Amino acid sequence: MRDTLLAPLICATLAATLLAMFIMKVVSSYRRSFIAEIGTSLKQNFLLTNPRSLFLMSSALTVIAGSLALALAGPVAFVTATIASLAGPWLLAKRLAARRRMQFVYQLPDALLALASALRAGCNLMRGLELMASRQPAPLSQEFSIVLAEQRVGRPLAESLDDLRRRVGAPELDLMNTAMNVSRRVGGNLADTLESLARTLQEKAHVEGKIDALTSMGRAQGWVVGLLPIFIGLVLYAQQPERMSLLFTQWYGWVVLTIVAAMMAVAAWMIRKIIHIDV
Incomplete structure (x- = not known):
């Protein structure tokens, strides 16, 4: 035994x-x-x-x-x-x-225009970057301060700019890095290049702002579609708690909740795909 x-x-x-x-x-x-x-x-x-x-x-x-x-x-x-x-x-x-990446991208055109003005005034590239890091708001000033700190300890500027691109994750930095690297290697009018790039980024930001305004209704509809079933469920639970509790205590109620959650997730994904427009 x-x-x-x-x-x-x-x-x-x-x-x-x-x-x-x-x-x-x-x-x-x-x-x-x-x-x-x-x-x-x-x-x-x-x-x-x-x-x-x-x-x-x-x-x-x-x-x-x-x-x-x-x-x-x-x-x-x-x-x-x-x-x-x-x-x-x-x-x-x-x-x-x-959010930080979006702020950086919106600050970048003004910073490039300021850098182009500094280059036309006779500053070299490093001095222009120092002015950018000291006078521009965060997060742009913080990121370029890291680039300058790495430059002071002897790291090549190209590598620091590549790390900046990886940290921020903004594709707009690819054009800026290319323009600076080409100018340092083969020469050219970097001020005009940066100014043209800044104007292009400003137009891109303007178009993205219009798209956000036009798709705001779709985003609001997505929130309504996602929150309405939850609100209705809470109302029904307050009115008939015994019947609604079956959704959480019986196996068939769990199946229903799983199906509803999967359908809501697919609907949210489809709405996101519709309103997300890449410029």
Whole structure:
């Protein structure tokens, strides 16, 4: 009798130990990836925040959100809340990087015009970049300050500009880097080239602004389409909680929620493809 009870107990203990080791390994891998990638993103955005503290806050938020969702709405809500909490920091970092890149691109034409004016006034390229870094607003001044700091320690300008392109991720910098590299190697009127490039970028920004204005209605419709089912679900849950709770407690309710979520995701993707126009 003892042997028959001891064998399942040993198997259960071994399975629990293996599961705990697997969970610890996954958490450790996620922690390393979080600290490395989120920390790099914070540094590139000049945000002086400790990524380890953010990891602890994100972990606590995930546990709290998952526990509340499990207690109030069931396993499906638990999985949804956990995934949303885990993906939140990555989406926020991506959003901050995209916002910073947009600000940089909008500041670049004025900075190039100022650099062209400095070159016509008799300054060399490095002096013009110093004036750009000191007089232009952030984030452009911050990025070019890094380029100048690398130049002072002996790094070639071409390599610093290539790193600038990779950090910011703006394709507009390819034209500027090409113009500067060609001018340094074969000569030419760099001031006129930069001025023409600045005018082109201004026209591009103007066209993109028109496109954003024309597609704003489509974006608003996308938000309405995405939030309306959630709003209707909350209203129905407030009116008939017993029937609506079946969506979170029965297997067929989970299937319905999965199908609805998949259809909403496809609709959001299609709307995004329609309103996203590359200039």
